[in-house]
Amino acid sequence: MGAFTMGILRLLPFLMLLGGSALAQSPTYGVGSTPSAEEIRAWDISIGPTGKELPPGRGTAKEGAPVFAQKCAACHGATLAGGLAPTLLKAQKEPNVDPWQLGRVLPIRSPYATTVWDYINRAMPLNREGTLTADEVYALTAFLLYKNDVIPEDEVLDAQSLPKVEMPNREGFAPLPDWKPGTPRLQGYPY
Numbered sequence: 001m002g003a004f005t006m007g008i009l010r011l012l013p014f015l016m017l018l019g020g021s022a023l024a025q026s027p028t029y030g031v032g033s034t035p036s037a038e039e040i041r042a043w044d045i046s047i048g049p050t051g052k053e054l055p056p057g058r059g060t061a062k063e064g065a066p067v068f069a070q071k072c073a074a075c076h077g078a079t080l081a082g083g084l085a086p087t088l089l090k091a092q093k094e095p096n097v098d099p100w101q102l103g104r105v106l107p108i109r110s111p112y113a114t115t116v117w118d119y120i121n122r123a124m125p126l127n128r129e130g131t132l133t134a135d136e137v138y139a140l141t142a143f144l145l146y147k148n149d150v151i152p153e154d155e156v157l158d159a160q161s162l163p164k165v166e167m168p169n170r171e172g173f174a175p176l177p178d179w180k181p182g183t184p185r186l187q188g189y190p191y
């Protein structure tokens, strides 16, 4: 590669920045544009463990079953397993099994039920993300938690009840009390 080409390649990011600066609004750097309140709202969808960001809405496992059949089963399998996408069922039905041994299944492994809601809301159905209503996400979360024996079939999940669901692996992510750099951060984390 000639010196000239290398020079252009090194300059490329700066040239691209300059190109973008036509729409610039940032007074300090002269690049980018200030996001509108609506743009921020569209990105600001993270739900924390307390669930205080959860939107209004509600759903039960019974309501989630037909939504799952229509919008999820093609990839995950009609029985939540056996599809091309990962299984959504824990590996064993026996009670009191160490949750880490139940497979890489979000509705079991996650320490917070709110994370299951957040994941479905932001990431599913794959390639049609953002199309589910809040009620559908509550119902689908209830359906997956019911199928994994975390909640009963008729439990209503909403912004108040969802954060209170006791996940089987809620203690599994506690940091070691005497954690030192270089040692595993997560209690029981197998890899």
Ligand code: HEC
Pocket: 068, 071, 072, 073, 074, 075, 076, 085, 086, 087, 088, 104, 105, 106, 107, 119, 120, 124, 125, 126, 127, 132, 140
């Ligand atoms: C087009 C195929 C497709 C559809 C439709 C789909 N999923 Fe998925 N889903 C995937 C794939 C692929 C993954 C794995 C993504 C990854 O690991 O990054 C996944 C992952 C997941 C996970 C996390 C898996 C785990 O335990 O780690 C959940 C929960 C989930 N999907 C729920 C749903 C729900 C609920 C629906 C229906 C609204 C749905 N999916 C529809 C393909 C799909």
